[in-house]
Amino acid sequence: MNHQADPSDNAAPRDARERSAPAPRLLDAERLIEERLGDRPLDFDSMLAVSNIYRAATAVRRRAEQGVLSELGLSWGGFTTLWVLWVWGQMQTADLADECDLSKGTLTGVVKTLEKRGFVERRPVEADRRRVTVALTDAGVATIEKLFPRFNRYEGQMVSALTTAEKQELAELLRRVIVTAAKRPSE
Amino acid sequence: MNHQADPSDNAAPRDARERSAPAPRLLDAERLIEERLGDRPLDFDSMLAVSNIYRAATAVRRRAEQGVLSELGLSWGGFTTLWVLWVWGQMQTADLADECDLSKGTLTGVVKTLEKRGFVERRPVEADRRRVTVALTDAGVATIEKLFPRFNRYEGQMVSALTTAEKQELAELLRRVIVTAAKRPSE
DNA sequence: TGCGGTCGGTTCGGTAGCGAACGAATCGAG
DNA sequence: CTCGATTCGTTCGCTACCGAACCGACCGCA
Numbered sequence A, B: 001m002n003h004q005a006d007p008s009d010n011a012a013p014r015d016a017r018e019r020s021a022p023a024p025r026l027l028d029a030e031r032l033i034e035e036r037l038g039d040r041p042l043d044f045d046s047m048l049a050v051s052n053i054y055r056a057a058t059a060v061r062r063r064a065e066q067g068v069l070s071e072l073g074l075s076w077g078g079f080t081t082l083w084v085l086w087v088w089g090q091m092q093t094a095d096l097a098d099e100c101d102l103s104k105g106t107l108t109g110v111v112k113t114l115e116k117r118g119f120v121e122r123r124p125v126e127a128d129r130r131r132v133t134v135a136l137t138d139a140g141v142a143t144i145e146k147l148f149p150r151f152n153r154y155e156g157q158m159v160s161a162l163t164t165a166e167k168q169e170l171a172e173l174l175r176r177v178i179v180t181a182a183k184r185p186s187e
Numbered sequence C: 001t002g003c004g005g006t007c008g009g010t011t012c013g014g015t016a017g018c019g020a021a022c023g024a025a026t027c028g029a030g
Numbered sequence D: 001c002t003c004g005a006t007t008c009g010t011t012c013g014c015t016a017c018c019g020a021a022c023c024g025a026c027c028g029c030a
Helices: A007-019 A022-037 A044-066 A076-088 A093-100 A104-116 A138-158 A164-182 B011-019 B022-037 B044-066 B076-088 B093-100 B104-116 B138-158 B164-182
Strands: A120-124 A132-136 B120-124 B132-136
Touching: A022 B076, A022 B138, A044 A076, A044 A138, A044 A164, A044 B044, A044 B138, A044 B164, A076 A093, A076 A104, A076 A120, A076 A132, A076 A138, A076 B022, A093 A104, A093 A132, A104 A120, A132 A138, A138 B022, A138 B044, A138 B164, A164 B044, A164 B138, A164 B164, B044 B076, B044 B138, B044 B164, B076 B093, B076 B104, B076 B120, B076 B132, B076 B138, B093 B104, B093 B132, B104 B120, B132 B138
Parallel strands: none
Antiparallel strands: A120 A132, B120 B132
């Protein structure tokens, strides 16, 4: 036998799904998962924490790209890149990729489109001709200086359901997750 | 004048960047941002919370795709889709997309590759020939039943730096962010 | 001075992801 | 019935993103 519900006995959970608020729904899910796995011990706390991290990130990113960023045609990655260059000054590709949390290959593409839009420029390094530094153009500086305060306001809206202490708590908890997840897979 | 550092006065922050741990680095960034924006009020708490959400999500996703999921050639979205189908039973495309937090168009592609791997199948709905339901195959059921406990263990590792209470706190704070961010842009 | 190893950036092949446009199927007002 | 409006899934064009392969440039050792 397998565990797939046929159309008829599928009706029950589907109705529950469509009606109820997030919290109850997840309790339903927990019950259903336990049914399917039987006795094996599961870690629902970790599951919820991880899946909410991912859900929150995509929600936050979507809102940014459809709101503040859309007018300038910037992606999340593009904005991050501008922001990093603005804060830290010109950087060479590898460091920039690292700082933006992107692979080198991806960064090449992002920089290419930012170049097309006139926000950044590539500068050859005379001392080492393998290297290239990326820097904001004047237009890029003007753009990020105009954009960042708006973006920051938007960030405020995204976490407006939290008190200041809660924002700090959230950031700290996530920081610990980041450290764990970014560690070498040395286990 | 613009704010770009030239290569020489760029040396100082760059060195700081390369040396120090995450927390101090961000304090440096705060100082630099304030320099660039002058008197305008900024919301660093929100900024840190939001950017950590995003960083944590990509870190967590990368680890999953390079670890547990890589052996089966599943992406995060592919795994999520299998999981949802397993828990809730067969669903039609739109509901599945909604549940997986993907656009309809994206889901079509994900289902297509899952179909190629033999994990799911499309079933026409006789009552309404526009519709299609997606369901796990037997191979798909076997796969997710094998995979999910491993995935859940991996989730546990990702948040192993947190106590149970902290995991719950994290999930709850994120839940509130999700609700805010997912709301209609009605403002 | 030359040559193998390494290093930095780009390219490439692939999937993921989005919104918009599309086309077939259904529904509904008359 | 019929024809316009709606709904459902797919397709399309685009960017993002990754890892691996690649290539020119640099470096160290002889």
